[in-house]
Amino acid sequence: MKAAVVVFPGSNCDHDCYHVLQHVMGVETRFVWHKDTSLDGADLVVLPGGFSYGDYLRCGAIARFSPIMEAVTSHASSGGLTLGICNGFQMLTEAGLLPGALIQNLSLKFLCQDVRLKVEHTSSALTSHVVSKPEVTIPVAHNEGNYTIDAEGLARLEGEGQILLRYLEDDGSVAERASLNGSMAGIAGIMNAGRNVFGMMPHPERCAEALVGGPANGGNTDGRLLFEGLIAAVQAEA
């Protein structure tokens, strides 16, 4: 299988995603420059985190006009696995590949910390390897992670099982507006109706190796489970 990590001007988690896919997960991975027009037959496309175009207009709003986004859109609409992390999630919503929008955190502050996430179900490529674990711990690092959507859209996400990850409050519950950043229904990660495009604010690439995964779980590798799920889905199709 082949993976592609798209590099936009201002991407800064591109190397991290590349490292985890290529060196930790052992997947043949290449960088794709945003001015390129081809994904070169990648099975899994990752839009990494960062500050594309400085986030100066609206996060992801300019990146979606990059030449490569046409190829990303056609990859996604033909069922190709696509994962947007943080700024990548924001791009996918701006590009209309995922519903909703990410607005500024309620605290108006950038937040970088581990968060506990409820895993809604394991019948998606992203979550299929989170077995026997009702929750995972994965760090966030964002200023605009407040997931917002109209009531109809939210009902559709809920009804179709498109919500995959929700922020957990300290007491283990899910709040209507997550106390972390204000996200509706505690939404941290979703997928599209076609179940092949995934967007999440937390950074799974930051906890795929115990050495740098932080103290949770005695050396956190929960992020690895999500990559395992995506890779297994590609391999199952092959």
Add this chain to the structure above:
Amino acid sequence: MFDNHPTITAELVSEHGLTDEEYQRVLECLGREPNLTELGIFSVMWSEHCSYKSSRIHLGTLPTTGPNVIQGPGENAGIVSVGDGWAAAFKMESHNHPSFIEPYQGAATGVGGILRDVFTMGARPVANLNSLRFGSVDHPRTEYLVDGVVAGIAGYGNCMGVPTVGGEVTFDPSYDGNILVNAFNLGLVRDDQIYLANASGVGNPVMYIGAKTGRDGIHGATMASDVFDDESEAKRPTVQVGDPFTEKLLLEACLELFKTDYVVGIQDMGAAGLTSSSFEMADRGGVGLSLNLDAVPQRAENLTPYEMMLSESQERMLLVAARGTEDKIREIVERWDLDASVVGEVTDTGRVVVTWHDGIVADIPVAPITDKAPKSARPTAEPADLAQRWVLDLDGIADLAAGEEATAMLAEVLAGPNIASRRWIYRQYDHMVRIGTVSRPGDADAAVIRLPEGKRGVALTVDCNPRLCWLDPYRGAAMAIAECCRNLACVGAEPLGTTDCLNFGNPERPEIMWEFVEAIRGLGDACRAFDAPVVSGNVSLYNETGDTAVKPTPSVAVVGRVEDVERVSQTAFGQAGLEIALLGDLEGQGGASLAGSAYLQDQHGICAGRPPEWAPEVELAVQGACRDLVRAGQIQAAHDLSEGGLAVAIAEMGFGGPGWPRVGCAIEVPRQGRLDQLLFGEDPARILVAYEPGQAAAVREAAERHGAPLTVLGSTSGERVVIRQQGGGVLVDACLSELATRWETGLEQAVGL
């Protein structure tokens, strides 16, 4: 119409911050009267900020060489060898005055500047630290300044994708009118791929890359060399505005250029912009430069040559290219949507000749502007009130009663602004990006970053206790280095090198100059003792408003080598059943000291007493033992006793950082004198360690081998912090989670964030 030849009056000279004597030197350098552009160039080149005129002769006494030093002071950053072919380039720099006037942009551009200093050496920046000093928590501007500075650091560093992995913050009334913002960056580079800020090769083109030039920051270096007054608000236009997105592009473009052989030398345009970069590069290479200002990319209309030479617009680099590679360089730079322009040429004239609109607007010999730069042995005098500073009358402060009172005080001390958790700050910094952060903020006494390959890592920490430095600048400065090295020992690292950022008041006042000279003496002695030579640094003087100078603040960061990143200990106990012991003397040399302690400052508003003598032998023994134990994987946790002393350190080990399980402890200590002194005294050379009981013999053996005092105190267990007197009753008995809440929310509550 720009007039480059106004009459040079005494007033104009003085407006440029030059003294009569300095102006005479200008005339000697040129052999004629300067024009306006030249006067501006001399003004910034000979400003305190760029010329180090008050500090140079003293800085020369610092140790700067050693087996691990690849590049000492004088370049954009210092470089030490980490091993396996990897080198660490690092430096710390102040951005105090701009941050006080405009906290967000001032702090942001401070980070931007230090990043450029590091990546101009060919290194990829991988870790930021910062050292911040704010005024008293109840000063009306403190909340605004804390909020703005932290957001500015976050805004720039996060966007650049460089993790901010540690730092320190002090609140003290001496910073009410003059905060300090010191930014540190460390980058990694292969030791055979280092770039220097050197112009060479007559005929080689000089290129300008990065953002366009505007009017921002003109005379920033001169502003940084002046005391504050009521007019300072009016200096807001001299604060630069940062654009981290452009800098991120500049970083990637430069790192791509460095993989080629097109670049001969490169320097960032920081303070004094085009002027200092061109003169310094020419000076290091012993050559001349011609500069054509018409070719400088400009974003403001009708920029005069004076403005272009002095602009401190951010995100710009000056480089000398190998002849014939201009187009290839332009291709790479433009791929990143940045400007690249040939603005001059290396010459053999030994002069920088600047042309504009087909005429020469400045023509200055390079060597004299450096050689003849004023340097002075300013007079020093011990402060008249020094003896008074040393008087600490504890009789006026009732000692704590054991039990409830001492327990309640521990909670208060933990919530004090100088001790409370810094989580509100560091959660705004992306401290994980690049997935190299092995020890995150709160995890351990020093941050640890892994190298891109192999088992080794880099440990880094920044420290300075300004109260100790005010009470005794020699001891205070030495203890700052000692504490940094102690922090490194707690993660098993050995020191490789130091960068210093020396923040003081007005050097024209003899007692300030005395503080400076004493601090340098302390730094020098300590850096020699710990084999941590100074490889880079920065001096910031005139940090005062009206007559009030900041406390002497020689912030230092020490970088160390970790042999195996899998074997790094943490602050947190993390589990029950560990034995706890103290490396070092329980009550220091002659009793733990409250002099200059955070306890007296935060709880009683007192900063007095003479800090204990610093004892390098004990420090080396304690640190050596701790380092060996961590490296051998024989201890779980290590935490040095610094601000807040024994009681605070043991509570912090119970809390750990975010994500660590909380575990209480019970310890027993002998009591000699005052209880507050025992609990909160701040003698140096002490580290608490926790280990599996099966390792007790190994711990004892390591202490003996190094000659470090060792006292077994107790063990970890339960959910309370219990401190008993040996053969006596309970001194402190606190609920760990209640203490944790006070500690975690103390900063927000104290500052009103």
